[in-house]
Amino acid sequence: MPTRTPRxxxxxxxxxxxxxxxxxxxxxxxxxxxxxxxxxxxxxxxxRLADEYRPTHLACCWDDDxxxxxxxxxxxxxxxxxxxxxxxxxxxxxxxxxxLQLQVPIIRDVLAAWGLPxxxxxxxxxxxxxxxxxxxxxxxxxxxxxxxxxxxxxxxxAEVRVLYxxxxxxxxxxxxxxxxxxxxxxxxxxxxxxxxxxxxxxxxLPGVKGVGEKTAATLLGRFGDIAGIRAAAEDPAADMAxxxxxxxxxxxxxxxxAPTVVAVVRDLPVRDVDLTLPSAPADPDAAAALTxxxxxxxxxxxxxxxxxxxxx
Numbered sequence: 001m002p003t004r005t006p007r008x009x010x011x012x013x014x015x016x017x018x019x020x021x022x023x024x025x026x027x028x029x030x031x032x033x034x035x036x037x038x039x040x041x042x043x044x045x046x047x048r049l050a051d052e053y054r055p056t057h058l059a060c061c062w063d064d065d066x067x068x069x070x071x072x073x074x075x076x077x078x079x080x081x082x083x084x085x086x087x088x089x090x091x092x093x094x095x096x097x098x099x100l101q102l103q104v105p106i107i108r109d110v111l112a113a114w115g116l117p118x119x120x121x122x123x124x125x126x127x128x129x130x131x132x133x134x135x136x137x138x139x140x141x142x143x144x145x146x147x148x149x150x151x152x153x154x155x156x157x158a159e160v161r162v163l164y165x166x167x168x169x170x171x172x173x174x175x176x177x178x179x180x181x182x183x184x185x186x187x188x189x190x191x192x193x194x195x196x197x198x199x200x201x202x203x204x205l206p207g208v209k210g211v212g213e214k215t216a217a218t219l220l221g222r223f224g225d226i227a228g229i230r231a232a233a234e235d236p237a238a239d240m241a242x243x244x245x246x247x248x249x250x251x252x253x254x255x256x257x258a259p260t261v262v263a264v265v266r267d268l269p270v271r272d273v274d275l276t277l278p279s280a281p282a283d284p285d286a287a288a289a290l291t292x293x294x295x296x297x298x299x300x301x302x303x304x305x306x307x308x309x310x311x312x
Contacts, residue, residue: 004310008137008275009055010130012145013118014063017042017107019146019165021100030294038103039110040299045169046116047299047306050277053142053163054310057275060111061129062120065091070123074257077204106294113290114303115282117275121268131264134160136271144172149195149203151180152264154188185217193226196258205258208251215244226259279311280304 020041140159162175197216199207232238233248281287
């Protein structure tokens with residue numbers, strides 16, 4: 001039997017189950033009336049992606065802390081608009097629709113029963129887990145996400161690309177270095193600095209006031225990175241318009257901290273986790289019980305069939 005080429009599929013799990021929740025009808029319910037649209041939607045997404053890309057390894061990357069305090073300490077506005085309850089000793093509570101919140105424990109049970117590895121890290125987001133696993137995977141990597149921030153991981157030489165799901169999992173876009181350059185006018189390894197300069201209201205990143213995407217791309221094309229841009233702003237001889245120079249200087253407090261907030265962490269102690277994709281549910285009895293209790297139906301059948309077909 002021919003051996004499949006090693007390939008790692010990294011799932012931004014929350015991004016996918018949010019998309020499933022809002023994209024799959026909430027009429028999809030268990031016998032007791034509990035909504036299971038996010039559960040079944042996520043299972044269907046995994047089946048579809050595994051069937052299309054035939055990975056040998058997979059990780060469902062998890063937000064152990066969706067808003068790490070160390071990022072908030074650097075930039076208090078970071079994701080602040082999504083907080084519904086601040087907790088000093090634990091991660092803040094994120095605004096999540098109640099019908100979705102109910103399904104998250106079920107999702108964890110399903111992933112465990114089918115043996116799909118879940119990887120998180122204390123005080124870090126799924127993005128950081130993805131960054132770490134992608135950086136030293138030693139095999140081609142597909143990162144599945146609806147978050148543009150992860151474009152910073154795209155690396156043709158290391159065979160890391162992003163399967164970008166903004167238009168839906170079924171219409172995802174394969175993002176490599178050429179796509180990043182075409183879309184934004186910057187290299188993938190400049191994308192984090194580009195996002196820092198431009199800002200992102202969805203993450204509470206104000207950006208440099210008055211600097212949009214075109215100016216950010218121009219500055220990075222001319223000066224390389226944020227350090228180069230800031231050095232040029234202080235150099236009267238540098239080729240930088242006076243208005244832009246003033247904006248960069250005025251943003252100094254933000255630029256002191258924002259690059260660290262935006263950059264994904266790439267050195268978390270998570271590499272020892274076995275990410276081998278199973279060919280059958282790890283706990284068939286639990287899988288059968290979950291399927292019956294929550295009426296997972298064709299989603300359960302399909303996931304089991306796809307896993308079994310990968311080595312065929």
